[in-house]
Amino acid sequence: MTSAAASRYRDRWTWERSTFATHCLNCLATCPYRVYSRDGQVLFEEPAAVFEQVQEGVPDLNPMACQKGSAWSVQLGSPDRLLYPMRRKGERGSGEWERISWDEALTEVADALIEAIDFEGPESIVFEETVEGGLLAQAAYLRFAGLLGATTLDANGLINDFPAGHHITFGKFSCASSVDDTFHSELILIWHSNPAYTSIPYAHFITEGRYHGSKVVCIAPDYSPSALIADTFVPIRPATDAALALAMCQVIIEEGLFDREFVQSQTDLPLLVHRESGRFLRGPELWAGERDDQFYWFDEATGAIDAAPRGSLALEGSQPALDGTFEATAHDGTELQLTTVWELLRARLAAYTPEAAGEVCGINPEVIRSLALDVASKRTKIIEGFNTPKYYHGDLMERAMCLLLGLTGNWGRPGTGIQGLALAGLDGYMLFGMKQKRGVAETIRVMEGVEAAIEGLRTLDPEASDEILGYELLQRGVAAGTASPPAFFHFYHCGYKDTWNTEAWSGPGMTRSFEEYVSDATRRGWWGGLVKPGPSTDPQVLFIVATNPVRRQRGGSDTLLQNLWPRLEKVVVVENRMSATALQADILLPAAMQYERPNLQYAITHSFHVGFSEQACPPAGEARTEWEIFKALSQKVQERAIESGTTEYLDGRRQQRRLDTLGEAFTAQGAYDKEETVLDEWLRDSIEAGTLPEGATLARLRERGTARFSGLGMFAPGLSLASTIEPDQTVTAFQWHAEDGVPFPTLTRRAQFLIDHPWFIEADEALPCHKENPSIGGEYPLFVTSGHSRWTVHAVSMGNRILSDTHRGEPLGILGSSDAEARGISDGELVRVSNDRGSYTIRVRVSPRVRPGQFIVYNGWEPHMFPSWKGSNEVEPGMVKWLHLVSRYGHLRYLPFGWQPVPADRGVYVEVSKA
């Protein structure tokens, strides 16, 4: 090598500045990286490995990283970057654009917003919510939308990472321990998930746990990449996981292997129910004026029916009966015939002997028995991920998994629990929306206001825990907010009514059409104030910020483009790249990417550390950060509103709003002009609220790249982890419940396996059960499973040329060898995938690891990567389970990111043939 060439090579890696950054949050890791730059250009990045060991004897988190993060900088200069504001010239989607100035773009958008407010009201301005751009991006559009009184579609209702079964059981969905807690497990069940692909930064804890002596079992239909790191692979017929879990429960109960005290104290299984109706015995039945949410058990210690404590799970000498039938006299003299939930459960489980369930699941009964014995005798953790919620009956699968853990004492102790989602309480972010001005005095004022409100609620229910009251408070806040479960928007405005009314694709437990259930639920006021825009309000402006609905929309891209798009006056997309959705915009506003802006990543607690990004380089072209975009848009709306005289209006709740001060309101009179000021404020406020340790300021994050959370804070999403964070211990969710007896935020204050709501009873889903996956898409022989691919999570890294070089670079479906042979399909051929919903074409890989009758299509491919620009969502109707329309039943009520109807995209049936 010549000296000049060597110098060029060396110069390539010579950097001037090193900053910390993280990337997408899609796998929930928010990995800290060091980003090296020179002359305002990012040269490369590398995993930072800044985590200190938390607990002696437990491996540290380092290095949290994956190939996507390590190649992130390639995307900064990707050919599909959006560099300038653009206006559509031709038809929507034609790809014809004209470059315009920021002022022109903002003026056009501002005028459209003012018009929308004038014509249809602010709720006709709809934001597709996202978590992709990080907290600052989210804060920007939520602040803007909140000031307008617009509609924000709940992200979890769009992407369906909502584990409904967790919520039904525990009253919350944030149940995951820190990822290093896996090391404490004696039995790790990789169940319905594929962490070897989807959790690359922290899947190593499974392997390390295995070295440590834990047994790893992978339960999946196919011999998945995660089966490679398991001791035992249990192949299961797709979507029969509930049957497997219930069979294990049956063995554990009948063999007497259950943890009696845990069942008695933690679950609703000892509670009394009416023998005939299967409904709970409630307070007003025994005592006039008693609380409706007072439940009862038969205490063998006293030989009498007693009120089950609502304020504590501790038994305190009680011995609630599990078995038996009981009689009581109602206050009106009626004789009541009672039994326990436990008895109902045993009766239900009689249908789930290993032999019977084995027939359903395709698993040898002895394997089921053996697994059950293991779960009963070992500290067991289920690594679940977000695959299960995407099945129509995913809630039943999760409820059955939770039951298995509940019977065996497997939550609240190190190495136990179910690993899905966990939201940390970055309370500074929560407080931000409530503060009128910046500064600690205002923070304390708000915090004390929150505490006063909680204490006010406590007077209504003195036995409620802080967590329960936090949810109560959040519930009240939601009523005044902009959030809306998107299922209603899709139903009324996006053409899903006919799809969801398709009986053949729905659950057999329905006695009416989906539409009738919707009417019933809304008529009863279960979703009062949350159906936005209402059926009679035409959506006017759609704002899409850092998300890609045209790619992922269940039902295919045409569903939105044919039903919603024609009704919209303006489609505004804030994006950093020309995504499938950006292509369909009227106005494109180019956004900065990670590395080009300061940010905190969404507060996910898998690592229990804050994800932090410092700006390493300026945004490409004329791109701006979301904060800058919405700040400028606020100012422009203010300016145009004053010019047009539209300065005041009433929002959907008849609250007065002002446009002539919008710009000042957005920045709180200039206090939040700079993004770093906002981040600094969030961090300092989080310290005040106790979620971050003292000193975890922006300056400290710049030095160290991350900071470990020190507490769960004061708000419900964080508190739901229910665990004290010790500086030298891994974090185990539900410790407060299991060790301290703090009640669950459910109707019964216990992990609740009986849902005695009439709709659940009607559907025979009051208790967990297995139901066959509906024939979604029609009667076809192949069952589609999916998940994140190895190379990208969603479409974020799909255009990365380095990553594209590491795989075939185009969409891929994986078909079992026997199915391919039967259809005369060879590896590498293009095939047509079709069902009654639609069709698309994809190249196929033939693999013996896929079970007969299964077809795997990992998701994240952009439509343009498919022939005819039709992707795998073309065959996904996106069916919504009707029972999730239930609300105002104890804990089954809407909460942001939580309980709501969500679309299923897995488990559709298709046929595959040569294209």
Add this chain to the structure above:
Amino acid sequence: MFVYSLAGLKVDGGALQEMELEDNEITARLGVYQALARLASLPDADVHHSAVAGEWGAQLTEAGHLLPFEFDFGTASVDAGVTPEELQAEYIRVFEVGVNGGPPAPLYGGLYAGDRMQRLEEVVRFYEYFGLSTSAEDPRPADHLATELEFMKYLCFKEAVSPSPRLQASYRRAQHDFLERQLTWLPKLVEGTEGGNTWPYLRWVAGTISGFVEADARYVAGVVAA
């Protein structure tokens, strides 16, 4: 009566506060920081008078007589023949301008931190979060020692007058954080004054400020930890 004023900083909203404060450990610390901030400022006629009279040690001891920890302020003076202008000139030479290559002991924390702009940004954020902004009327930068000492005084003041225990605790934690993260450069300031020709009085000023801040930091850390 404690008349609240700030050098280099202004209270957001503009109004200065004036109120009676009881003498206690907090106000003792407050009083010492106020006196030290004056010592760190360009000496005016009053400062000169006290320096010539050798009264500063006694004044500091009096201000801090209720301090919750032991601290010997010592004392120093300047020659009786030194005029106010001469004292100012020496202050400027040692702390502000110098002769060759800058002052031997600059009073700007950012100069000791490597990246002064970042340091300035950090202290300004600190001030803003606790209700202060830099004052347009005062030309001193935000990282000037007098300004930082004024900020400590302000935090003590807020701790003393806050009605909410949580807010009091917050101001205590802020003191701890500021002492631990920002006012850590004072030993280097002392080193800078240890050259042969710095007047003993200014060496005493630097040493006393550094010593007191170090002692106070230990005390505050203990309180916060408890």
